[in-house]
Each structure stands twice: as structure tokens, then as C-alpha cells.
Amino acid sequence: MSEEKERPSEQAGTEAKQETEAHTADSPPEAPKDPEVVEKNESSAAHETKPSAAPVDPEREAKLKAAAEARAARAAAKAAAEGGQPSAPDATAAPVDPEREAKLKAAAEARAARAAAKAAAEGGTPGGTSASAGETPAEPKAPSPKQPELDELLVHLRTQVGDSAVEEASINELNGHMPMLTVRPEQWLAAAQTLRSTDGGTFDYLRNVSGVDYETHLEVVYHLVSLVTKREATIKVKTNREQPSVPSVTPIWATANWNEREIYDLLGVAFPGHPDLRRIMMPDDWVGHPLRKDYVSLDSEV
């Protein structure tokens, strides 16, 4: 009890912060406003230019244009004289010392040469995997220890199900480098069958199924593990918010049955192929899906 008394005071400071943050960072109500604001600005700008454009006489405009051109030409000539370089408009902004620039250029060239030499040395050594080094140049960090697992999964799904089956593949570093794949809903059933039926590294155990409303789309997340090899993987299937539908994997993992019912109940995702898709938590006559982000709760106090 003493603890419960203490908690509000503990939270008091953070709650105030939370409120201010809610004003600044609450995206859903603001997001739809933005396009309107842009539209308004554009239309008001159009209003301003139209009346101002009308009274201008063509002669005056031509004169102004000519003057502007002359100014630009003068500036370019000045720059050429100072820097010895022909008419670079940036050069006028900062007076550049040619010596220094040459030094910088030389240094950059030397760096590039060193890098090239290093790459050549690595690639040239016998057994050096030049192909894999070429594939992942974007990552400055060391490759994840689970990268081979992800690659293997990816190759497996692409050969067994189809090249287009996997939309995205990444390593979830936050979650102990868990391989994470996004599978297209049309190919999810075939992909699930493949994941389950493979010899050896089969994902025999479906630990958890979650549904997430991302406001732009809905996502069903499957957490798989192999009880034999202890390998883990997260599979995501994205679907739209208007007609959300993801094929049911209940025939593949029986445990998906109630999990899918729960997601259907709370998020409104249909699971074609499910043997008994009914609400499970809410009453049968309930309207709406409570875990949707735009769900309006019955009682505002709650």
C-alpha cells in the first residue's frame, strides 16, 4: 500500500512532461492537417501573385530582367578574376584560396587511393570473399552474428516459395539480433508451410502471434522458434486497414487458432481459412475493434 501511495508523486514530474510531449509529438491528429495547411498556403500565394501580376507592364519587366542579368555577369567576372576559375556561382560566396583547395583535393585523392589499395588487397587474398564484401558496403558496423541465418532463410523462402515472397529482411538488433522477415500476404501460406516443413531447421513452434495497428497499415507478427535448433525468427505480414486479410495458419500451427481469433476480435483482421473465426474476448455483438488506434472507447473515463 505504501508503494501505491508513493507512485503518483514519482510520476508527477514525468506526467507533466508527458503532457507537453503529447502536444508536440502527437502525430495522428496533426498528420491529416498538414496537407490542408500546404494547400491553403499554395492557394493564398496564388491569390497574391495574380493581382500583382496584372498591373505590371511588359516593358518594365524586361528592364528588370536585363538589369538582373547584367548584375549576374558582373559578379561572375569578378569571381573569375579572384579565383582564377571560370564563373562558378558558389565561388562568390566564399573567397577560396586555390592552394588550400589543391591540398584538400590531393588529400582526398590519397585517401581514395589508400582505400582502393586496401580493398584490392582484401579482394586479392585467396579465400577472401570479395562478393560478400561487395554486397554489404553500406554497413559500417560489423555484420550481425545472425546474418548467415537470415541469408539462409531468405534464400530458402525465395527458392521454395518465389522470388517476390519476401518484401523486407533485416536483423532486429534490439531483440538480440533476431532475423526479421516481411512476407507478402498472398504468399504467406506457402511460406508458412515451407518454414514449418523444412527438414532440420524447421520452425515447429509458433510462440506468439501479435497484431499491430500502424495507422497506415495493419501488421500480423509471428514469433517462431525451432525446438530442435533453438533458432528464432520473426515473420511479419502487412495488410491494409480497410479490408485487412491475412491467410490463416491454423492448419499449419494449431496454436494460431485462438491467437488469430484474438487479433480478429481486437484489430479486425480477417483470416481466410480459419476454422472458427469468431470474437473471443469481446461479446459477440460488440461493435468495433478496440485495439485499433482510431477506436473510440465507450467510456471516456477509461
Add this chain to the structure above:
Amino acid sequence: MIRTEELLLNVGPQHPSTHGVFRIIVKLDGEVIIEATPVMGYLHRGTEKLAEDLSYTQIIPYTDRMDYVSAMTNNYVLVHAVETMMELAVPERAEYLRLVVMELQRIASHLVWWGTYLLDIGAMSPFLYAFRDRETIVNLFNELCGARLTYNYMRVGGVKWDASDAWLDKVRDFIPYMEKKLIEYDKLVSGNEIFLARIRGVGAYDAKTAIDYGLSGANLRCTGVDWDIRRAKPYSLYDRFDFDIPLGTNGDCYDRYLIRLEEIRQSLRILTQALQQFPSGGETMGKVPRVIRPPAGEVYVSIESPRGEIGCHIVSKGKQEPYRLKFRRPSFVNLQILPKLLVGETMTNLITILGGIDIVVGEVDC
């Protein structure tokens, strides 16, 4: 030949043997069940929805109320998920305290199961013994964190209250006491002929079915599948202890019974080692930012609760409230196999099988 008629019987939601507000509609032919349809949601409080408006520290008391027989492990899965996301280090003393309370909780939870299960199938006195011994643990928790059931003990980065040396001594004294009582339990019940007749071979399934249904805990291990997350994917400090994972062979209610009793023994073993290794001093809270904001991304972690794999899936957008919080509740997942097990069984076995799964309805409905 006796002519029987089909009968629709409503069990629960207010029935003592359903361990809470859980309802099963059974279709009977005489005394044999043809079809069973579980109905749940009577205790659905929308914890996951509520959590979306709460900071992580504020969610901890809600986890107490999911599986209220095992609040400590629920606390742990949430703080563990947040710590994983934020890569926070937990001080040694805090982690040992967590482990000690989790193992005490496992014992307390199994004692509640043992007592109520036997009460379900007609044995009154074991219930009294089990609750007498559980009371010791509940009192220990009360002394540690001021609550008997909903502890709200753990925090992101540590624990709320430190334990005194006197408290640790009380836990030390409890271990030999409980070991002695376990022998008594075995003598009283485990070999009892009436008891054996009631539960041996009842509600049996094989390993393949158990894996397919995603069963966990004793429900999975009774079929011989060696899967305990404490060993398979060690979290906390479980890799520092020597303990066995009891396995069954027949996958029936009797194996589940034996496994749970043996797990109490193994928990006592872990406790003995943990108290030997217990650090003499140190902090109980790690370095935690004043406002807990896990980085944007998602995480799924799971631990071994007394009922099986309890998991926590957090989707964070870098704010102090989770964008989405989903709990994998072992009771909910384990209960799925019930309609399949009940077909062809008698009404009396319904109670035996349901009790053998060991559900807590607060966790089924969440």
C-alpha cells in the same frame, strides 16, 4: 441397451472448478462429452489497450493482475523486455533478488495448483496443507514488498525494495522446511490408489500434438519435450545454477502432476545455490534514465513462468508509452487444447483435465 439423449450442459462461468470466471458449453451423450466449446472474456480488462496510455513503470501493476497466482514472473517479463530494448544493466544484487522471488513464486504457484487440483478431484486435506505452506511464501513477499498477491516489486533496471539479511535467513530456513513437506505430500497423495485411478492416462497427448498446439511448461514437458526457457534460452542468472528439468513420458495428467511437484524440488535447489551466491551488498537499482523511453523498434522476449512461456512483445516509437504491448499468456495458449482433449471423455474427467492444464483466468482473458 440404454437409450441416451443429447444434453447441452453449461459449466461455469461461476463454477469453483473452472478456477475463475471461465465457461465451457458441453454437449453430452449420457455422460460422455461429444463437443466442448470454451467461452471466455469474462475477465477481459483490456490490459493491452490500457497499456498504450501508460508509462512502462505504470504498466507493472497491471501485469500483477494478469496471472495473479504468479505476479513476480509477470513483472519480470515486462521489465526484462524494456531492459532488453534499452540495453540496461541490472545490478547483481537486484538480479539475485529477482531470481529468488521468481523461484519462490514458482513454488507458491505450484502449491496453489497442487492444493486446488486435488480439491477439484475430491481430496480436501491437501488443499489445507498446500495453503499452509504457501502462506509462508506469501508472508515472505508481504515482508519484502508489502503485498500478498499483487507485488509490483520489479522496476526497469532493478527492484523496488531491498531485502534485509533477516529476510534472506527466513528464505534459507524455508528451504529445508519445504523439502520435508514435499516428502509428506508424496506420502499423502502421489501413491494414493484412488488418486491414481482418477488421473493416470487421463488427458493424454503426444509430443507432436503438444508442439503443434504451442503448449508450454509442464503441459509440454509431460510429453518428454525438453524445453524449459530457463535452460533453452537462459535469461536472468539461470545459467549459473545446476538444476534438472523434469520430463514425463506419457503426456497424461499424472505426468503433469509429477513434473510440477518435481519442479518445486528443483526450485528449492536453485534457491539454495542462489542464496549461497547472494552478493553481500550493492545497489538494487541500476542506472536508469528518469524517463524510460525505449528506442523505436520492437522486441519479443519470453521467460518460463510456472504455467509455461510468458512472452512480451513491445512495439516502441521512442515514447514513454508503448505503441503496442502484447503479452503471450501461457494459460491462454495452453487452454486451446482443451476442446480436443475433452471429446470422448466423461464429465468427471472434464474437471481432471481442465485442472491438469493449470490455467489462471486472469491470464487467459488478460
